Amino acid sequence: MSLQVSQLAVYPLKSCKVIPLNSSRVTLSGLEFDRRYMLIDEKGLFLTARDYPALTLIEASISGTTLSLSHPEQSVGISINPDQFDDHYVNTEIWETPVSGQLTSSQFDTWFSELLNLPVKLVYFGDQSERFTSRRPDLPVAFADGYPFLLTTEASLKDLNNSGPQVNEMERFRPNIVITGNEPFAEDTWKRIRIGNVVFENVKPCERCIFTTLDPNTAERSRKGEPLKTLAKFRLIAKEGVTFGVNLVAENEGTIHVGDEVEILEFQQAYPYKDKR
Structure with a gap:
């Protein structure tokens, strides 16, 4: 076979x-659209379902460049289009590797903060974001x-x-x-x-x-x-x-x-x- x-x-x-x-x-x-968005806390540390399992229940779909997200505990979903983001970046890191993430919108920050009961921001891997593999x-x-x-x-x-x-x-x-x-x-x-x-x-x-x-x-x-x-x-x-x-x-x-x-x-x-x- x-x-x-x-x-x-x-x-x-x-x-x-x-x-x-x-x-x-x-x-x-990576594959197009894969791991292009990430949540960070007030200290700029990235968040995953290792500590916040509710993230695994977020349903996602893509139409063109727009990402739509929903969650069973949220009454409404959100639609995210990177073409509408301002050109503002913040510093974060993934496993001690620095990377800058493009800020998205306070609307999306609020949606995720309500879901996790924690102040968070949604960042995007934008044109100015840069990160490389270790090996x-x-x-x-x-x-x-x-x-x-x-x-x-x-x-x-x-x-x-x-x-x-x-x-x-x-x-x-x-x-x-x-x-x-x-x-x-x-x-x-x-x-x-x-x-x-x-x-x-x-x-x-x-x-x-x-x-x-x-x-x-x-x-x-x-x-x-x-x-x-x-x-x-x-x-x-x-x-x-x-x-x-x-x-x-x-x-x-x-x-x-x-x-x-x-x-x-x-x-x-x-x-x-x-x-x-």
Whole structure:
């Protein structure tokens, strides 16, 4: 069976619900629209569903350049168009990496502040925003945690679900690209791949955090620490953490589609995980 793209997805606001796509334009800083908005507190620190699970219930849709957001606890939604933002930026950081965010509107700040019961501001990754990846400092990244693209595979998720007490949805891991047709965790060995006309490089395994314990449909946290507890039995990198999926950078821009074949251009040695299942 050939390797194929089975899912594409973006998360325009950091921590919001997924928007599934049939195709997407690939930019060096990520899929178009992915992680272009982020919330910050009064100190300029970024906020995510790790601490504010309600963010995972924000529904998002995109029409042209306009992002529409709604939440079950808010009576009205908001529509956000970056063409209407003033040219004002504030300093913030993501995991101690400085980045400037373009201010949006006090209207949106109020909407999110009421939702979280906390004074916050919504910022946008605008033309003057600049941030680069740590292991490939020549390549840009928007408001994603570390790298522009996250790839997972259906076979690896099935293997995880067969290994633990909980059936985990792929949405828990918030990938941009999902592949089908491979053996479980074969993605560890893919150094460079081609999807459509775009070449991606596998930079590192993706370390997983408490975010994965949130149910994407209810925002409730798993009482048993799943799936991290099961992943720790066979996907643990000493002194770093448990992993699921791989972080990618793109070598060029283009467009990719669900159904595209995946070509492995170069292989690598996978990390020697110890399987304690």
